[in-house]
Amino acid sequence: MTEGFPVDGVAIAVFSALFLLVTVLGFVAARWKRGDLGLLDEWGLGGRRFGTVITWFLLGGDLFTAYTFIAVPALVWAVGAGGFFALPYTILVFPLVFLVMPRLWSVASKHRYVTAADYVKGRYASRGLASAVAFTGLLATMPYIALQLVGIQFVLGGLGIEGEWPLVIAFAILAAYTYTSGLRAPAMIALVKDTLIYATVLVAIIYIPSKLGGWDAIFSSASEELPNRDEPGALIPSGADAQVAYATLALGSAMALFLYPHALTAVLSSRSQDVVRRNMSLLPAWTFLLGLMALLGYMAIAAGLNVSEPNNAVPALFVDMFPSWFLGVAFAAIAIGALVPAAVMSIAAANLFTRNVWKEFVRPDCSDAEESQVAKIVSLVVKVGALVFVIFLPTQFAIDLQLLGGVWMLQTLPAVMIALYTRWFHRWGLLAGWAVGMVFGTWVAASQDFVPVWELPVLSVTAYTALAALAVNLVVAAVVTVVLGARGRADELDETRPRVYEELEETREPAPVVEAGVR
Amino acid sequence: MRRWYLLLALPFLGLLYPPLYSAEDPELFGFPFFYWYQFAWVPLTAGLTYLVYRKTRPAERAPAQGSGRFSRT
Numbered sequence: 027m028t029e030g031f032p033v034d035g036v037a038i039a040v041f042s043a044l045f046l047l048v049t050v051l052g053f054v055a056a057r058w059k060r061g062d063l064g065l066l067d068e069w070g071l072g073g074r075r076f077g078t079v080i081t082w083f084l085l086g087g088d089l090f091t092a093y094t095f096i097a098v099p100a101l102v103w104a105v106g107a108g109g110f111f112a113l114p115y116t117i118l119v120f121p122l123v124f125l126v127m128p129r130l131w132s133v134a135s136k137h138r139y140v141t142a143a144d145y146v147k148g149r150y151a152s153r154g155l156a157s158a159v160a161f162t163g164l165l166a167t168m169p170y171i172a173l174q175l176v177g178i179q180f181v182l183g184g185l186g187i188e189g190e191w192p193l194v195i196a197f198a199i200l201a202a203y204t205y206t207s208g209l210r211a212p213a214m215i216a217l218v219k220d221t222l223i224y225a226t227v228l229v230a231i232i233y234i235p236s237k238l239g240g241w242d243a244i245f246s247s248a249s250e251e252l253p254n255r256d257e258p259g260a261l262i263p264s265g266a267d268a269q270v271a272y273a274t275l276a277l278g279s280a281m282a283l284f285l286y287p288h289a290l291t292a293v294l295s296s297r298s299q300d301v302v303r304r305n306m307s308l309l310p311a312w313t314f315l316l317g318l319m320a321l322l323g324y325m326a327i328a329a330g331l332n333v334s335e336p337n338n339a340v341p342a343l344f345v346d347m348f349p350s351w352f353l354g355v356a357f358a359a360i361a362i363g364a365l366v367p368a369a370v371m372s373i374a375a376a377n378l379f380t381r382n383v384w385k386e387f388v389r390p391d392c393s394d395a396e397e398s399q400v401a402k403i404v405s406l407v408v409k410v411g412a413l414v415f416v417i418f419l420p421t422q423f424a425i426d427l428q429l430l431g432g433v434w435m436l437q438t439l440p441a442v443m444i445a446l447y448t449r450w451f452h453r454w455g456l457l458a459g460w461a462v463g464m465v466f467g468t469w470v471a472a473s474q475d476f477v478p479v480w481e482l483p484v485l486s487v488t489a490y491t492a493l494a495a496l497a498v499n500l501v502v503a504a505v506v507t508v509v510l511g512a513r514g515r516a517d518e519l520d521e522t523r524p525r526v527y528e529e530l531e532e533t534r535e536p537a538p539v540v541e542a543g544v545r
Numbered sequence: 546m547r548r549w550y551l552l553l554a555l556p557f558l559g560l561l562y563p564p565l566y567s568a569e570d571p572e573l574f575g576f577p578f579f580y581w582y583q584f585a586w587v588p589l590t591a592g593l594t595y596l597v598y599r600k601t602r603p604a605e606r607a608p609a610q611g612s613g614r615f616s617r618t
Contacts, residue, residue, distance in 0.1 A: 107579065110579075110580070110583070113583050113584070113587075114560040114561070114583060114586075117556055117560060117583070117586050117587055117590050118556055118557060118560060118561075118590075120590065120591075120594060121553040121556055121557075121590060121593070121594050124553065124594055124597070124598070125550065125553065240575055241574060241575030241576055242572075242575035243575075244575075245575060245576065245577055245580075261569070261577060261579070262567050262568065262569055262577065262579045263563060263567050263579075264567060269563040269564060269567060272563050273560075273561045273562065273563055276560065276561065277557075277561060300602070303598050303602075304598055306594050306598070307591050307592075307594040307595035307598055308591070310587050310588070310590060310591040310594075311591075313587050314584070314587045314588075317583070317584055317587065321580075
């Protein structure tokens with residue numbers, strides 16, 4: 027992946043200064059909205075007390091990851107319109123979440139659930155099903171953390187820094203303040219990250235087109251260049267295959283996003299259902315930013331940049347266009363942008379392991395302090411794992427696994443999201459559907475070299491593999507539910523009550539201890 | 546009150562049928578239709594979501610939010 031970018035002293039200095047700033051913030055965060063960090067609720071969810079503004083920064087910084095900012099323009103650079111599905115995807119995700127997530131927030135707050143698997147266990151009284159959901163979350167999160175490192179690697183490459191040691195240092199720092207401050211660290215760093223990212227993108231989309239002769243010129247050179255690729259791209263998707271793939275990728279990705287543990291962790295850390303709902307009309311500001319960022323791919327084409335691999339398109343464009351000092355700001359924005367999701371993901375993975383593996387199978391009667399201590403250690407282990415992964419395995423491996431991650435996460439939709447509305451499905455049916463969906467989706471993806479779309483039999487159009495696997499999952503779950511009937515349903519063991527889900531039930535009660543600080 | 550939620554179906558209808566917007570013309574500020582049409586849905590969806598948020602909020606919450614403008618349908 028080395029492009030041989032020149033070493034830029036000024037850019038490295040600016041970059042390092044900003045990196046130092048967030049490091050300090052990460053440690054200071056432990057004292058922010060002070061709580062007992064010996065409780066998992068405090069360490070792993072920030073005490074569930076973040077208001078609208080913090081939640082907006084945290085969720086935005088968490089969902090729109092550094093890798094996204096590298097990979098989406100890279101895909102647009104490589105294939106054109108097909109890569110732009112990220113825009114409808116991140117438009118549709120918020121109305122979808124507006125409907126579903128307040129219910130989950132409400133029930134989780136009532137029963138002190140920390141993870142989706144906690145909820146599934148409470149709802150279905152099934153350790154097997156809860157473990158399946160926890161396992162899926164862990165499996166999908168690990169490569170995602172690794173990809174954040176990959177994002178930092180590309181940025182460091184752009185600065186002319188080679189070798190692994192800077193990456194190791196960056197991650198060691200990240201690991202240290204996540205350990206001490208928990209979710210408060212990424213929440214605070216997100217403020218810096220988001221400001222830098224906004225500044226970078228706004229400057230990029232005003233300054234770069236002015237140097238390239240305007241948007242007209244950018245789109246027309248992309249339109250000329252894309253059909254000449256080895257695999258011809260297009261500025262506008264044409265033909266049923268491209269269009270069905272586009273729509274199903276957008277819908278399936280939108281449905282999967284908030285099943286990811288790191289998304290759920292950020293949602294559950296908010297103070298009230300109202301905060302979650304209000305944020306869904308504010309978060310599209312990020313969508314707009316991502317859409318603009320995607321167009322950087324076309325700018326790289328218009329600038330006539332030749333890169334050995336698509337993921338270098340954005341770094342190469344920045345190196346080509348920006349003066350050194352701003353290059354430092356832009357690259358810091360992306361690298362710090364990797365730290366926020368990496369921290370939240372490792373916390374989410376730690377919460378899952380602690381609650382749904384350690385407490386469930388190893389030490390059922392462990393104390394609160396032990397629970398939180400285990401989570402802290404797991405967050406370290408997870409990050410070391412990701413680092414080893416990136417250093418010793420090919421990057422493509424992490425990318426392929428992350429693609430599979432979407433397929434896997436979507437298979438928990440029936441047990442987590444549909445369960446918020448109905449308990450019609452039999453718990454064993456859900457487990458069977460999950461297992462079949464996982465195997466089927468993985469098999470399809472692996473058998474065709476990790477292309478995310480699959481040619482549907484009979485219909486003969488290509489659609490997002492994850493949605494096809496979900497359809498199989500639902501059919502299996504429904505058939506098993508009907509066949510088993512009333513046997514083994516354990517409906518009476520459901521510890522959640524219908525009232526707990528009801529719209530805005532929870533927000534009428536006073537929020538849990540809100541101490542002085544940013545609301 | 547629940548009928549307001551139907552508004553949230555609009556972005557799905559507008560975006561999940563790509564033949565609707567897979568076209569170059571009409572252009573806007575140099576952007577082909579395919580691109581600006583989808584960008585336009587970002588503020589539109591945010592606005593719709595906000596509207597639904599306001600319309601489905603219970604009356605009890607309003608004073609805490611500063612602005613007193615809300616309605617309960």
